[in-house]
Amino acid sequence: MEQPMLLMKNISKSFNGITVLDSVNFSVNKGEVHALMGGNGAGKSTLMKILTGVYTADEGEIFIEGKEVSIKNPDDARKNYISMIFQEFSLIPTLTVAQNIFLTRESKTSLGLLNDKECTAKTEQLLSELGVDIHPDDIVEHLGVGYWQMTEIAKALSQETKILIMDEPTSSLTNKETEVLFFFINQLKAKGYSIIYISHRMDEIFQICDRVTILRDGKYVTTENCKDTNLETVIQHIVGSDLNKAFEWKERSYSTDVPPVLEVKNLSSGTRVQNIDLKLFPGEIVGVAGLMGSGRSEMVRSIFGIDPKDSGDIIVDGKKRNIQNATDAVKAGLALIPEDRRMQGLVLDHSVKENIILPILSKVKKGLFLDENKADKMANELVQKLNIKTDDIFKTTKLLSGGNQQKIVLAKWLANDPAVLILDEPTIGVDIGAKTEIIDVVRELADSGKAILVISSELPELLALSDRVIIMHEGRIVKELKRREINSEEELEHAIQGY
Ligand SMILES: Nc1ncnc2c1ncn2[C@@H]1O[C@H](COP(=O)(O)OP(=O)(O)OP(=O)(O)O)[C@@H](O)[C@H]1O
Ligand SMILES: [Mg+2]
Structure with missing residues (x-):
């Protein structure tokens, strides 16, 4: 040989x-x-x-x-x-x-x-x-x-x-x-x-x-x-x-007779986002499908104030919000876990704990000082919830494996307890087991009343998560489907390719 x-x-x-x-x-x-x-x-x-x-x-x-x-x-x-x-x-x-x-x-x-x-x-x-x-x-x-x-x-x-x-x-x-x-x-x-x-x-x-x-x-x-x-x-x-059952969809119940948590009205931004109207109800998970370049990431970036808006209103919990940048968005109760998170969002020389509690420092303070016990507890909870593989919460982040670093970015945003969570390709770089864990966590969050918008190019994942799927093409929402109306991955693929 x-x-x-x-x-x-x-x-x-x-x-x-x-x-x-x-x-x-x-x-x-x-x-x-x-x-x-x-x-x-x-x-x-x-x-x-x-x-x-x-x-x-x-x-x-x-x-x-x-x-x-x-x-x-x-x-x-x-x-x-x-x-x-x-x-x-x-x-x-x-x-x-x-x-x-x-x-x-x-x-x-x-x-x-x-x-x-x-x-x-x-x-x-x-x-x-x-x-x-x-x-x-x-x-x-x-x-x-x-x-x-x-x-x-x-x-x-x-x-x-x-x-x-x-x-x-x-x-x-x-x-x-x-x-x-x-x-x-x-x-x-x-x-x-x-x-x-x-x-x-x-x-x-x-x-x-x-x-x-x-x-x-x-x-x-x-x-x-x-x-x-x-x-x-x-x-x-x-x-x-x-792991066969992991990507199974479970029908979830929530009400659309209540006011939406997030309402987007006639949002346009450049050529890639055109006249977007969108409502997210408490407890609802909406999936965003579309080909590369259909404007999915641009839409959420514009909602979140990273890209400028040419027109449109963002209404959170019934209140019109002027969102000009990410800080405004966070104040309004939005969180965006961006697609390119690998290049941002983590201080690699800091510990797992420090990274997780960074956005919520004000919540874990005792007077002027950090309430270490409370911080440890929150960090430990999130490490467990997302099954982050680390020796302990004090390990330096750069010593974790790549996929586990990605999970820390997720943990960080979850710690902030937003009303609306926007996830752009949430499971890139994480292994097949962790994908299912993240799907479970997202469902749990929705069950607790949050509204969730998920962009994913992986159709099995999108189908496992969404209560409703919107399809984008050339910056517009061209179709909306209830999850229960979609019978197979092929059918969704077909709907996406059909424009
Ligand atoms: N320098 C180091 N000090 C301590 N632990 C380390 C160090 N480098 C790697 N590890 C640990 O070794 C284990 C394997 O990590 P490794 O980066 O090889 O995983 P991986 O298979 O590449 O995972 P991923 O798919 O997430 O990238 C992890 O638990 C990680 O925390
Ligand atoms: Mg690796």
């Missing part, structure tokens, strides 16, 4: 006496796209950080093309042709594409820095080889997130690479950008690169990957050929039990 490109054997790792990886095996072939899957905190990123020399394993061996290697730092990883695109973007937004790509090496050349011209020329060559249509002098922050991702890949491939690791590359990409990325991955695969692909999106795994390895709670579970397995089996391995 052919030598695997990469073999990681019996890898173990603990942090402060807590085992995070327990004798894990992992192997990747040449020219293969290999999915690494598992719940939030399963150890995926840690395993990859060991491969890239960010951490060193306590035990275990790594072989590249059959030869044992010692990877003690990122330089060792580079020498072994390993590159990684991290879960958090590493680009500096105010610099150009070329500057970003050569940033690390630039600062390292002892014989003076690469000059700008040289950087630009090299970047131009690299980008054209990769077939990416951006210019080396483009400032990164002016590019769409999809191109950030391409720039990250170009940066990774600017050094000789055989193994490329992508940690949740699509979680901030649109469907279209994802398609471009997949096209790109297939090209790299054809060129013989080995790609390790981490994602929580099940559909992607079957679209792009050849094999899948699953970890659970730091342990190796199995490796399967994607062709020979199916979604249910993979989910079972990830969560360790059956």
